[in-house]
């Protein structure tokens with residue numbers, strides 16, 4: 001039984017998303033004024049929160065801002081017990097935590113957000129909740145830490161106390177929001193993540209890499225149909241779609257078929273002696289002028305080998 | 319449009335990790351088996367369609383990497399990635415290529431190797447404006463919608479667990495299925511670890527390594543190559559708005575599946591799906607979804623899905639067996655899962671399903687489910 005190798009790679013990926021005017025305006029009001037703004041569809045009159053630039057149902061552009069309250073009704077909930085990777089930190093998120101789809105007062109869609117409560121016995125669809133804002137707001141949906149339940153009595157008392165005061169407050173600052181944004185300002189959202197991959201080499205590539213590691217030998221595999229010797233050795237011929245048959249030792253020397261040099265380490269296609277395909281690898285020269293198609297090259301193996309294509313450190317002029 | 323049929327299907331054994339095969343080798347195994355099942359060679363194939371969620375394995379342009387494994391050398395080759403529906407979307411694309419008259423024989427191959435990649439992180443790379451701040455993964459998102467569905471339609475955790483048990487019992491008859499748990503009980507499902515209320519570990523699909531392929535042939539070619547082709551009678555796709563908060567009572571309404579099914583049923587003349595279909599292979603990533611799909615697909619009235627599973631209507635021996643293969647709940651290499659649904663429905667029509675063959679299948683339904691609410695519906699028949 002062949003030893004089966006895995007090839008591991010870790011990649012750091014980074015993105016910068018243009019978030020456009022509607023996101024910028026929503027975030028400005030959220031961060032600077034602790035207010036939530038939705039967009040109303042001119043056709044179906046639904047208020048979208050978070051705001052979207054287009055109503056998917058009507059395919060209409062949304063431009064009319066509407067203030068939505070930071071209290072609402074739970075339309076769906078769950079308690080998450082399995083740790084997921086938090087895309088904002090790249091780390092598993094501590095569990096358990098409550099999640100809900102919350103229809104904020106004044107909105108027709110629901111907002112996906114966290115709940116303060118994580119005991120399912122204390123949750124029910126239809127319960128009333130209120131946003132718990134963070135002391136310091138940074139301009140993300142996480143400026144609301146989570147939503148906490150409010151008792152109907154407390155809510156009624158609070159409404160009664162604030163009804164006179166808030167009615168005027170609600171009307172004045174929102175008036176300028178009804179007109180389209182004349183000078184749209186975009187925000188950018190940056191995000192990054194580390195991803196690890198562990199690829200199975202398969203039987204043929206494992207055998208090829210083990211020969212590099214243990215014997216410093218380079219193998220190709222012959223296609224029984226077209227008779228080509230394929231390097232690196234692989235399990236099947238892509239042209240003939242048949243399994244390869246014999247393993248053939250090739251090289252170790254070869255001929256430069258093509259190269260792209262940025263310095264004295266060139267990226268190259270090398271036709272090893274006895275091979276019918278080119279190996280993609282690198283050629284190390286003292287002076288880039290030495291590089292030419294047809295140059296004879298010889299392999300240099302790494303001191304420490306681990307079953308990897310870079311066990312073949314590079315090629316150099318023979 | 320020409321009549322088009324599936325004339326062959328092939329798949330790998332689906333497992334947790336296929337360390338013995340690279341992705342290209344895995345894909346080739348399924349493609350080779352489908353070609354052999356169709357009785358053709360790669361030379362006969364005019365075009366190849368691939369299905370894969372490349373983000374999970376972190377290989378950009380996987381069609382370049384594994385295309386040769388699928389036999390794409392010097393052939394028109396195209397990759398489709400639409401989440402869970404990748405496989406059914408690729409099957410619909412392959413059908414369009416053949417039915418349009420563009421190609422006579424089309425090979426469709428779907429695969430995934432979850433063991434190699436960062437599926438969890440991949441799933442978390444959702445809408446950067448809104449969802450990433452409050453993401454809770456596939457299970458959390460599903461669980462949210464399940465709470466609405468269960469409350470509104472009265473399905474119980476026990477009824478959902480019965481779906482999970484049915485799937486694993488059926489999978490025991492399918493040698494290619496990943497999870498082999500023939501003796502699983504409802505109690506075991508209910509006592510398994512809670513992932514996100516009310517979804518237990520055993521209510522959820524696994525992550526599998528595997529590949530599956532089907533071969534399409536146009537009328538005139540199909541009958542010559544296959545004694546009992548599975549004719550495509552309808553293939554419909556529907557997408558919805560992408561923000562989960564916009565999908566009103568997602569599982570309750572499941573308007574994409576409802577609408578796709580309605581359009582497909584109309585084309586084929588199906589008015590009583592429970593009676594008229596002989597078998598269904600539906601994409602159920604979680605036990606509760608199967609119950610919601612029963613209602614969206616019109617197998618029962620709204621609120622009666624629990625009764626359908628209680629009464630055994632969708633068991634292997636019931637009036638409409640659902641997922642005799644074991645379904646997504648038993649096998650889930652995402653890019654392949656939709657192809658498996660179509661392949662299994664075709665195998666039932668072609669009478670090649672082996673130990674999980676349902677007798678006398680003339681009309682079969684296959685569905686796909688992807689992202690938050692995308693749906694594909696495909697109807698196959700022994701009759702043109």
Ligand SMILES: [Zn+2]
Nearest residue numbers: 041044055058
């Ligand atoms: Zn609208």
Ligand SMILES: [Zn+2]
Nearest residue numbers: 223226237240
């Ligand atoms: Zn060959």
